[in-house]
């Protein structure tokens with residue numbers, strides 16, 4: 001056991017991580033997100049619950065005081081849609097590229 005630790009400390013038993021082309025091919029969340037939130041302003045009462053629950057801080061106010069997602073940072077998790085109690089946010093398909101279509 002002591003010998004194993006010693007080897008690991010010298011880096012002998014740790015293989016370097018392979019370079020994955022997939023990580024350099026995605027530049028924003030928009031490149032891989034499968035769904036995006038779409039707001040219905042007719043139903044929205046501007047309560048801000050969606051803003052509070054977005055784990056990525058991707059939701060902000062627009063000029064009219066409604067909330068919307070910055071699709072550069074939105075990862076399409078759908079939490080805002082689930083939390084919106086007036087059902088103002090629906091998730092729409094937004095596949096741009098599929099990971100398995102990327103050349104490695």
Ligand code: SF4
Nearest residue numbers: 044045047048050084
């Ligand atoms: S949670 Fe729903 S009703 Fe409240 S601001 Fe967001 S979209 Fe509008």
Ligand code: SF4
Nearest residue numbers: 054074075077078080
């Ligand atoms: S889908 Fe997820 S990441 Fe995108 S705005 Fe809604 S809560 Fe934020």
